[in-house]
Amino acid sequence: MAIISLFEQHLPYAAFLTNRLDGHSAAPFDSFNLGLHVNDHMPTVLANRERVAYWVQQPNDNIVYMNQIHGNHVELVSEIPALPPVCDAMVTTTPNLTLMVLVADCVPIVLAAPGVVAVAHAGWRGTVANIVANTIAKMQQVSNVEKSDIKAIIGPSIGPCCYPVGPEVVEAVMASNLKDNDCLSVSNGQIFFDLQKANRLLVIKEGLCGENIQTIGDCTSCNNETYYSYRAEAGLTGRFGMGVALK
Numbered sequence: 001m002a003i004i005s006l007f008e009q010h011l012p013y014a015a016f017l018t019n020r021l022d023g024h025s026a027a028p029f030d031s032f033n034l035g036l037h038v039n040d041h042m043p044t045v046l047a048n049r050e051r052v053a054y055w056v057q058q059p060n061d062n063i064v065y066m067n068q069i070h071g072n073h074v075e076l077v078s079e080i081p082a083l084p085p086v087c088d089a090m091v092t093t094t095p096n097l098t099l100m101v102l103v104a105d106c107v108p109i110v111l112a113a114p115g116v117v118a119v120a121h122a123g124w125r126g127t128v129a130n131i132v133a134n135t136i137a138k139m140q141q142v143s144n145v146e147k148s149d150i151k152a153i154i155g156p157s158i159g160p161c162c163y164p165v166g167p168e169v170v171e172a173v174m175a176s177n178l179k180d181n182d183c184l185s186v187s188n189g190q191i192f193f194d195l196q197k198a199n200r201l202l203v204i205k206e207g208l209c210g211e212n213i214q215t216i217g218d219c220t221s222c223n224n225e226t227y228y229s230y231r232a233e234a235g236l237t238g239r240f241g242m243g244v245a246l247k
């Protein structure tokens, strides 16, 4: 399966996760690459994106992809934009507009409540810059959502098993509000960062209920046959994604 559904059918919103299987792209982008910026053959990527549109039963134009820049800016999307918004998170209150985040090792995050949904892209920079807090703040700014009603899904990313980090990342984590949490670990003289745990802690610090947070848990590098991994493939790879929409 190239696309799986993430929420129960009866909820007023829907979300999904894609992987690298059963698409049209040739190696090293094989095969369900959704990233247009990675030098894959453009018509092939568009054919893959059409498949997402078919799956969500919406026109391809209703699926909004970001121009992601490893920042912590959140964009409110109320209608189909002329160009991909330059941001790392999007919020909408408009039904039938699918928000997409694309990744290959960074953490894709979906946030959803009745009347408002969001996606966020959190690599180490977005994580220490607390993009999930900005996203939840924007959700509250544009709707009357209660934090107790927000569900979060933390998607597949590079795991602490495969993510040794250098002094720049360690210093940034220690300077952030993650410093007292066990998101860094030491093994064989190297320091490893747990991006999924860090983002789970950050959404809990924002007031979301633990029972409303689902962590898929897969490591993209350990499961490189299923997901794209920037690190496992030395930067030459495609992108998988998570999407969310209000019904």
Ligand SMILES: [Zn+2]
Residues within 6 Å of the ligand: 158, 159, 160, 161, 162, 219, 220, 221, 222, 223
């Ligand atoms: Zn791993």
